[in-house]
Amino acid sequence: MVEFEQILREKGYRLTNQRRVIVRELEGERHLSAEEIYDRVKGEHPELGLSTVYRTLDLLHELEIVRKEDFGEGYSRYELSTERMHHHARCRECGDVIEFNEELMEYLALQVERETGFVTDWHEITLHGLCRRCSGSQAATG
């Protein structure tokens, strides 16, 4: 939290209560959408409207405090940029998000560079399919 306060301050922003509340939710759980954050905090913080949550997330994203992720759901999910870089596999049945580490993708990017000369400086991959539980239950019970 201190770290985020510093980033905000360096850019001329204060760590307001609403910013603190949202960062804290994301410290507790990754891959939350704006609506999910809103649902979690509205009980304790009725002053925080959904549009404020969106605005705050936009600002935190602009300041690179959060990463914005698109899992093909038509809206974004967020996680703190201090989380170790990783990629996602999302189950289309239950929506579970599985994380897998960076090395496989680094390897892929290197292969692409070797073959095409394209230098990747940023990549974000989401795999789509079925998680173990969903693919298993379909196979077992139909």
Ligand SMILES: [Zn+2]
């Ligand atoms: Zn993640």
Ligand SMILES: [Zn+2]
């Ligand atoms: Zn699943």
